[in-house]
Every structure is written in structure tokens, then in C-alpha cells.
Amino acid sequence: ASLEEMSLPLYFGWFLLSSIQDKVRCTSMDFLKTLDTLEAFKKHLIDFTGKAEKEVDLEQYFHAKGTLHCTTEFCDFGKVKGSKEYANNPAVKESYGSAFELSLSALFVTPRTVGARVSLSEEQLVLWPADADKEAEEGAASLPLGSRAHITLGCAEGVAPVQTGLDLLQILALQQDGQQGELIEEMELGSLTYYGEGRWLLALREPICAPAIFSDFYG
């Protein structure tokens, strides 16, 4: 690899300030704690355990994955096609090191991942790569730009964080197909909906405003 290729990071993204990381972690822990006590959740426990009677402690089930961030472009040190163009985009260069306020609009849980949905502003969408939402899921191609934006809060044993964005796209594709999901209850934090196959979404009544720095990560 050339020196220039070597200089590309593992990924670009917004990195949450540490005080807000603690708040987001606490909020998601509270949510998990409540979720696994709900009768509606217990009814669908088999999605998580594979066995009907088994109990699950969601706080233990998911493992944290380092600094909370919202990935914009995964570069893999330049191995990903288009990552060089992304790094050279004037908007990316100008925003490097700048502060933003991310809006966390929902929390979601699947048997694989737990994450927060990030609703990007027009200004933030400028930093979102055009092809990031297209991956994998059928129907995802017709979702609005930035649909995949999220923060990985935890992954089940053996699951890689890349899965979180795919899980979010799946839920959004169901919503777009007109599948309203099953409204379970109004919780203090917001309304909880079940989308089948262990997919839960809590739409936050008050989005969490999360200050974050746009930067990169080399690992």
C-alpha cells in the first residue's frame, strides 16, 4: 500500500463527549433493565434465548464496544472503495475536529445489538456518504439518506458492531413498508414498539442532544 493509503483511518465519525457518553450509557441501561421485566418482552423471549422458559438479563447479554460514536465512513485504512474520496471531500476536511450536536431519537434492541438511532441535521448529512445506507437489506436503498446513522451501544456475544446499523435499517425498512409494529406501551422515556423477531424500538419522547466531535479513529 502507498503511504497515502496507509494514512487513511479505520473510520470517520462523530465521537461523543465523555459526559454525554455516561448519560447515554445510563439511559440505555435503564431501558434494558425495564425491557426485560415487561410481560410483552417475556412473551417473545425465545427470540433471545432460543428457549421459551429461559430468562435473560439484557444488561449481561450485550457487551459494550468502546467509545460511543456514530460512524460516518468506514475506511478500513483505505481498503474500502470510495474511502479516499470521502477523506478528500472538502466538507470532511473542513469539519475535521469540529463540534456538532447529534440528536438521538430512538433506542433499539435486537437479539444481536442494542443501539441509538441518530437523526442527522442537513448540516450533518453533508458528512454522510452517499452509499452508506444501501448495504444489505432489501428496501434499504429507498430509505432516506442517513437512515443508517446510529451509535452502537452493545453487541451480543460474537456479533460485530457493523451489525447495529443493519439492524436499524431492517426496522426502518419495515416501518417504510407500512408495518406499524405492535405498540406495546408508553414508557417514561417514550413509546415502545415491537417489530417481530426480537426487534424492539423505543421512540424517545425527548430526543437526547449529544455533543460530539467529528474526527477519525485509527484503532
Ligand code: A2P
Ligand atoms: P458501528 O458503526 O455500527 O459501531 P470494528 O471494530 O468491527 O472494526 O468496527 C469499527 C467501527 O466501524 C465500528 O463502529 C463499526 O460499526 C464500524 N464498522 C465496521 N465495519 C463496518 C462496515 N462494513 N460498514 C460500516 N461501518 C462499519
